[in-house]
Amino acid sequence: MATVALTQHSKIRQAVEEALGFLPVEELFKNKIVAIHPNDTTATEEDQSGVTQADTLEAVIQFVKRFQPRELIVSGGAGASETDEVFRITGMDRVIEKERVQYVDHNKPPFATVPLDYGPMREVVVHEGVLRYETVVSLSQLKVHSQSVIVGAIKNIAMSWPAADYYGHPRMADQYGRSGMVEDKNGFIVGMLKRFPPHLGIVTGHPAMIATGPTGGIAVETGLVVAGRDPVSVDTVCASLLGFSTMGVEYLRQATKLGLGDGDLSRIEIKGVRLDEAMRIFNERAYGVRKALKSA
Structure with a gap:
């Protein structure tokens, strides 16, 4: 049975620490080469609501440091912008400098070609550095x-690891004619999950995004954090918060069918806030409705 932590607090640091405190993580971090990938698709001076916030990244870095990783890297790879610019606008660059951790833009060369055995592409081009990461932390935002x-x-991870300087910004635009991911995006995500599964998933609603996404939607502060070592289970809980079932999210349906993780809510142990209570909080913050809907 997979374990997923679900917490909520007005201070994101506390929500992150409580969530990670429910999970066995020491073996993931101690003396390991650890890479944290924040959500960094794009940001402007006027709108940073679609990406990981600087205080979230800081909280995760400081938590991981307690376990003395051999190397700690923030691995960025913006999709619709230059990574350096997104980090500058959001202040994530200042967190990296303050915490004295390494930074890699995995959109940049040197590149390596890696085979895939599922989905529309038989291979993918990635930054060479991602192949040496021993523990990958996916630090994302809860968004439609x-x-x-x-x-x-x-x-x-799946849509950021492909090197944007090779495929183009954004990757799905296929401006260089090098990408088949546009043919079956969900299948590609599953193929990437098979080859590059995150070892720890952390998804925050600080803020969450509804209406449309991954950018340009309506940002709502929920204070929720979902975390776990089975990314399929993590995303299954995230889907429930947004009002979807595993069957309603094609990449989750395929991943569950292939046995890449557990997408059955009845088989997921949730620690911390109950799912129905978290859904009530989310619905109230997002829609102004005090109602705990049943998970599908």
């Missing part, structure tokens, strides 16, 4: 998405 239905722990 116009193509993949939700953004959670899985998509945050």
Whole structure:
């Protein structure tokens, strides 16, 4: 049975620490090369609501440091912008400098070609550095998405690891004619999950995004954090918060069918806030409705 932590607090640091405190994580971090990938798709001076917030990244870095990783890297790879610019606008660059951790823009060369055995592409081009990461932390935002239905722990890695300087910004535009992911985005996400599964998924509603996404939607502060070592289970809980079932999110349906994780809520142990209570909080913050809907 997979375990997913679900917490809520007005201070994101406390929500992150409480969530990670429910999980066995020491073996993931101690003396390991750890990479944290925040959600960094795009940001402007006027709108940073679609990406990981600087205080969230800081909280996760400081938590991981307690376990003395051999290396700690923030691995960025913006989709619709330059990574350096997103980090500058959001202040994540200042967190990296303050915490004295490494930074890699995995959109940049040197590149490596890696085979895939599922989905529309038989291979993918990634930054060489991602192949040496021993523990990958997917630090994402809870968002709806116009193509993949939700953004959670899985998509945050699957659609960021492909090097945008090779495929183009955004990757799905296929401006260089090098990408087949546009043919079956959900299948591609599952193929990437098979090859590059995140070892720890952390998804925050600080803020969450509804209406449309992954950018340009309505940002709502929920204070919710979902975390776990099975990214399929993490995203299953995230989907429930947004009002979707595993069957309603195609990449989750495929991943569950392939046995890449547990997408059955009845088999997921939730620690912390009960799912129905978290749904009530989310609905109230997002829609102004005090109602705990049943998970599908």
